[in-house]
Amino acid sequence: MTQDEGPTGSREKILAAAAAMLAEDVTARLSVRAVAARAGVSTGSLRFHFPTQRELKDAVLARIYTHVFPDDPIHDRSLAPRDRLVTCLRQVLAPAGVGEQARQAWTLAHQRYIASDPTNEVRTEYLAIERGGWQRIEHWLSVLADEGALPAEDHARRIKFLLTVLNGLSIERALPAEDSILKTETETLYLAVDAVLAP
Known part of the structure; x- marks a missing residue:
């Protein structure tokens, strides 16, 4: 050395x-x-x-x-890349909860970031949260790119797409639903991941 x-x-x-x-x-x-x-x-x-x-x-x-995140599932090569990425994305959704817990989380987010014009401090706070999510997904995609599971190019469009899907799914968790949220959420996550990993 x-x-x-x-x-x-x-x-x-x-x-x-x-x-x-x-x-x-x-x-x-x-x-x-x-x-x-x-x-x-x-x-x-x-x-x-x-x-x-x-x-x-x-x-x-x-x-x-x-x-x-030493046990980040993105490093578990016993699983296919698409399964690892879905597992990682599911971790982002988990803290939001389902039903009443998700409704409370979105009510707080609405009050803090949407209901009134955000101050510079609130805007900075929100952008920092968003940037943290961006960086985490960017890391996962970089790991998969290093393995050859997707092109090693700028991942900005892929990250924005996945963040949009996650935002939509977290809102859906707060809304009444007839079908199993887990089933439809899993289908949506796999559709999104397949789109991201497509050559």
């Missing part, structure tokens, strides 16, 4: 600095200059380890999510 690869090497300093920046502000942009300055390394060193901002961002998110 070279000095640069060790725990105090420049690659580690860069990853630690970028992770700290995101921990302080989930909406942080992670510009090359800002991360290099925070890590105490040159921009050339940063570019050596991470030729693109995308590679830096993917590495930081992988590190964060591996630490925060």
Whole structure:
């Protein structure tokens, strides 16, 4: 192991600095200059380890999510990629609950973010929540892209689509339903995941 690869090497300093920046502000942009300055390394060193901002961002998110969610189902290769992604998306929906719990959650969200013109503070709060969800899905898609389950291109359209599906399903959990919510939700999640993974 070279000095640069060790725990105090420049690659580690860069990853630690970028992770700290995101921990302080989930909406942080992670510009090359800002991360290099925070890590105490040159921009050339940063570019050596991470030729693109995308590679830096993917590495930081992988590190964060591996630490925060060590048992993330996206890493369970005993399951097909589509099953893993559906399981991950279902985890996002789980805290919303069903029925009365979901209604209460949406009532609070409506009061906080929709009912009145949001202040800058409320807008920032909501965008941080949205960015956190975006980054989590981006991490899952990056893992699958690394495995070759989908193209390793910018995933913005896929992420936006999945977030829209999740928002719709969470609202549906709060509404009266005739059919089994679990059954229709599962069908919808698989349709969405199949669309995202389609070549």
